[in-house]
Amino acid sequence: MIRRNFLKVAGALTLGMALSGQASAETVLRVGSWLPPTHPQNAVVWPTWSKWVEEATEGRVKVKVEYGLGHPKTMFDLVEDGAIDASFSYHGYVPGRFKLTQGIEQPLLGVNAEAASVAHWRVHNKYFAKAEEHDGVELLALFTHGPGQIHMAEPIKSLADLKSKKIRLGGGVQGELGKRMGVTAVGAPAPKVYEMMQQGVIDGVFIPMSEQKSLRLKEVAKNVVHLPGGMYLGSFAMFINPDFLDGLSQKDRDAVMAVSGEKLSAMAGKAWDQGDREGVEAAKADGVNIIEVGADDSFAKEFRELVEGMDEEWIESVKSRKVDAKAALAEMREIARNYGK
Template structure:
């Protein structure tokens, strides 16, 4: 009798322990707006999710949720606890994010990985005090690869862009549009294919990865690749502070340990790989690719066009209490010295 009773007690204890373990698993829901095939969803978040699960010993599991709206609404969705975390492009919310345009400035001559790590370090040193991400806890900052020119018709010179309608993502691209004398049309990346297909725009400013990620080989068969690119695009990965604080200290610390600079480097590297894959895909699909040399008149013309763009940002940064001159100098030093 006693032996049988003890066996039943052990079995029940084991089942209760298993049940508690299952119930203790916390789901971290990330709203994402790019396609499942996009590197952010196929590489970055799955990798980070594994890091989180390993760091928390399985107590926190990451799940992606699609179709929750325009990328500009992601900030509000997280602030309002609709989802736990998300990512978005700062340029989609003009006015709120100003300091983030530091990394977008022309002539950075950086790939996405180096730029993303430098961006995170600069943000932690200079930008947190301005609290542009109020209501959110920033888990990572990153950029896409250098923005390039993708058009329906080929370009013989940058002057060929005059008067053309170009899809823009916001941020520094707006200033570039003015310098190029183009008509900017604001829209998320997910709408670009349709806009080009219907002739709503004549081209787009986007990284080379979009030739494959957004199938632009089909609708923008002319790719102009300037040395170093025209700009970088600023993104952030953020989480609701209440969700973060609802976790145990150990799990909270574990998540933060695999975020920050580590996440930023991961994301930047994935976007760089996307650019490489995009260029190879464009070549395979017969896209007319103009790889502009550094001494090409087109490269020289671009450098002349962007003179003074950073001055506007420096002035705007000063209004938020940040020394923009010091930031840009250190940002370029960090990029040049990466990896260190």
């Protein structure tokens, strides 16, 4: 046993010495992704950040995206354990751990993903970081998808029609919305929605317009209620293994982080906004029935009444985090609504 362990250690040291010259010249940063390669996160966000990283480190760090590594909720653990170096995930897939992130998801914010993502990043660092909800990983960015809308197999005439309908909900604020609407909630990662709609397992889904194209929902969810500002925004994080960062030179670590943070958050939000626009175009081209709801239409009025009190409920729910959630929410909205002005 002793000899076997000795040989194992000796072999590892020899291999490490043999590869040290190559490793010092180029470090591969392995990113795990769970959405299809055509999705904006993989077609735009990761490639853009990869280029930034490579340029900032003068080619010493290169990014490689890998697929099919499991459920998106496992990405936090995979990165923390070092199975992959970096990834992203939706906070709503890990209920209980992430509560403060639901601040940016609250209804009636009325902005796009880019504005919300910048507000998300700034307020997290000012108010929420000390609560250590992301303990075990290092944050690269925080962003949101665009406004979540109602996608159905069959048309509805009011929100009341959703009662008892089987709706796929992704977690986070969606869960509270579904509860208030009386839907039958069905949990599943976003890439499974097409199959579930196609097989009739669910009647609809709350999700942004980008997925009409990227997840091909235009083929199975032929009816969309497009509320002004949507119903909610979905909170995401991009994150990296701290040990991987520590393994870089200080110069390269600083370079990677310099092209992350607010810059990356804004770029990710902007890419998902563009995905929404492309999703709308693809849906219209495929004959999807999109009900464009005006601010004073019955759907909008019904929704405003439905979400009354949600701010206060969220603030109460995060008391144990010991942050000023009320001030954070107000500042988040101020930043988002004034972004770009």
